[in-house]
Amino acid sequence: MFTRRNLFSAAATGIAAAAVSRSALAALPEPAYPAGPKTEPPPLPSTGRPFNPVVTLNGWSAPWRINGQWKEFHLVAEPVVRELAPGMKANLWGYNGQSPGPTIEAVEGDWVRLFVTNKLPEHTTIHWHGQILPSGMDGVGGLSQPHIKPGETFVYEFQLKKSGTFMYHPHADEMVQMAMGMMGMFIVHPRDPNQYRVDRDFVFLMNAYDIEPGAATPKVAEMTNFNLWTWNSRVFPGIDTLPVRMGDRVRIRFGNLTMTNHPIHMHGYDFAVTCTDGGWVQPSARWPEVTIDCPVGAMRAFEFDAVHPGDWAFHCHKSHHTMNAMGHDVPTMIGVDHRGISKRMVSLIPDYMTMGERGMADMGEMEMPLPDNTLPMMTGTGPFGPIEMGGMFTVVKVREGLARGDYKDPGWYKNPPGTVAYKYNGDVNKRG
Numbered sequence: 459m460f461t462r463r464n465l466f467s468a469a470a471t472g473i474a475a476a477a478v479s480r481s482a483l484a485a486l487p488e489p490a491y492p493a494g495p496k497t498e499p500p501p502l503p504s505t506g507r508p509f510n511p512v513v514t515l516n517g518w519s520a521p522w523r524i525n526g527q528w529k530e531f532h533l534v535a536e537p538v539v540r541e542l543a544p545g546m547k548a549n550l551w552g553y554n555g556q557s558p559g560p561t562i563e564a565v566e567g568d569w570v571r572l573f574v575t576n577k578l579p580e581h582t583t584i585h586w587h588g589q590i591l592p593s594g595m596d597g598v599g600g601l602s603q604p605h606i607k608p609g610e611t612f613v614y615e616f617q618l619k620k621s622g623t624f625m626y627h628p629h630a631d632e633m634v635q636m637a638m639g640m641m642g643m644f645i646v647h648p649r650d651p652n653q654y655r656v657d658r659d660f661v662f663l664m665n666a667y668d669i670e671p672g673a674a675t676p677k678v679a680e681m682t683n684f685n686l687w688t689w690n691s692r693v694f695p696g697i698d699t700l701p702v703r704m705g706d707r708v709r710i711r712f713g714n715l716t717m718t719n720h721p722i723h724m725h726g727y728d729f730a731v732t733c734t735d736g737g738w739v740q741p742s743a744r745w746p747e748v749t750i751d752c753p754v755g756a757m758r759a760f761e762f763d764a765v766h767p768g769d770w771a772f773h774c775h776k777s778h779h780t781m782n783a784m785g786h787d788v789p790t791m792i793g794v795d796h797r798g799i800s801k802r803m804v805s806l807i808p809d810y811m812t813m814g815e816r817g818m819a820d821m822g823e824m825e826m827p828l829p830d831n832t833l834p835m836m837t838g839t840g841p842f843g844p845i846e847m848g849g850m851f852t853v854v855k856v857r858e859g860l861a862r863g864d865y866k867d868p869g870w871y872k873n874p875p876g877t878v879a880y881k882y883n884g885d886v887n888k889r890g
C-alpha cells in the first residue's frame with residue numbers, strides 16, 4: 459500500500475499513474491452501470507464516512523469499494539448511446555455506459571483510488587477539475603502522465619483536501635472527447651455531515667453538441683456553432699424535473715463544460731450563491747441572485763428555502779439555448795406579408811408552408827415532418843398548452859407533503875383559485 463510519503467515521491471518522479479497489467483484487471487472493482495436515463499437518487503452510504511448524497515439529474519452516483527485506507531472507484535471510458543430526450547438517441551463517448559459518467563461522491567480527507575480503463579479507439583486521460591492534488595495525478599496527457607492507450611487501465615490516487623463541487627473530464631484530444639460527451643461531476647462532502655447541510659442537493663453538468671438533424675453522432679470539430687444545449691446530455695422535455703418539498707433547504711450545483719457561458723435563471727425565488735469552483739462562500743460573503751452566470755470551465759451552487767409552492771421554470775437565459783436543433787437558419791419573417799407569395803409557392807411546391815410572419819410560436823404546436831432521430835425545435839406540453847422550449851430547460855416543482863427522498867415527478871401544480879392570469883372579458887369582477 460502507498461503511504462502518503464511514497465505517494466508524493468512517486469508523483470514527483472512521474473510514475474504514480476501506473477499502467478495495470480491485464481492479469482491485474484480481475485482485481486479491479488466491478489464498474490457500475492446505470493439502469494437508464496432517469497434520475498437515480500443514490501442511497502445513503504453504507505461504507506466509509508457518512509454524508510448526504512447528491513441527486514444527479516438524469517444520472518447516478520458511482521458505487522465504491524473500501525480497500526484499507528482507500529475508497530476505490532472504477533471508471534470505464536467507452537462509446538455509449540445516450541437518449542437526449544424521447545425520440546432522439548446520440549452516439550457519444552462517456553463513462554460506464556453513459557454520458558456524463560457517474561457522479562463520484564466522497565468525503566473531505568478520504569483517500570481515493572480511481573481506476574480508469576480505456577475502451578475508446580484512441581488514448582485518453584482524466585483530469586480531476588478543481589481538486590488539490592499531486593501534480594502527477596492531475597491527468598494532463600503528456601504533461602502530468604503518459605496517455606492511457608486503448609485497452610490500458612491507469613490508477614489515480616490522492617487524498618481529498620477540501621469539500622466542494624468538482625468535475626472530471628479528459629485532458630487528451632480534449633476538444634473531440636468533450637464534444638463527444640466525456641465528463642462527470644465529483645462531489646466532495648464536508649467531514650462533518652451537518653456542515654452546509656441541505657435537504658435536497660441536485661447536481662448536473664452543462665454540455666453541448668452539434669448533431670445534424672437526422673444524424674446521431676456529434677460533429678467533433680465544432681468550435682462555436684453547437685445546436686443541442688444539454689444538461690447531463692439531456693434536453694427538454696427529457697430533463698427530469700426537480701421535485702422539492704415545501705420547507706426544504708435546497709442546493710442546486712452545476713458545472714459548465716460547454717464552450718460558452720450560461721446565465722442560469724430560476725423563477726419564483728431569489729437565491730444565494732453558496733459554492734463556486736474555488737470552494738464554499740462564507741455566509742457573510744454570499745450574494746443574492748435570480749440568475750447566476752456560469753463561465754466556461756466553472757462550477758456554481760446556489761441555495762434557497764422552498765417557501766413558494768408552484769411549478770417554477772428553471773433554465774439557461776440565452777434563449778437559443780432553450781431550443782433544439784433546426785433553429786439556426788430560420789430567417790426573420792415577422793412583418794413580412796406572405797399572402798401573395800404563399801399562393802404562388804403552393805402552385806409550384808404543393809407542401810409549401812410559410813412560417814414566422816407572426817412570430818415563431820406556431821412551431822411549438824405545429825406537426826412538422828422531421829428527419830428520423832430529430833427533436834422538434836420548440837416542444838413540450840404543460841397544463842395550459844405548448845411550452846415552446848427545448849434544450850436547457852426544466853421545472854422546479856415545489857410541493858407540500860412530498861416524502862423525504864421522494865424524487866418522483868409530482869405532476870402539474872394545482873394553482874389555488876384566483877391565482878392564475880386570466881383572459882380579460884371587459885369586467886375584472888366577472889372572470890370567465
Ligand SMILES: [Cu+2]
Pocket residue numbers: 687719720721774775776779850
Ligand atoms: Cu446557455
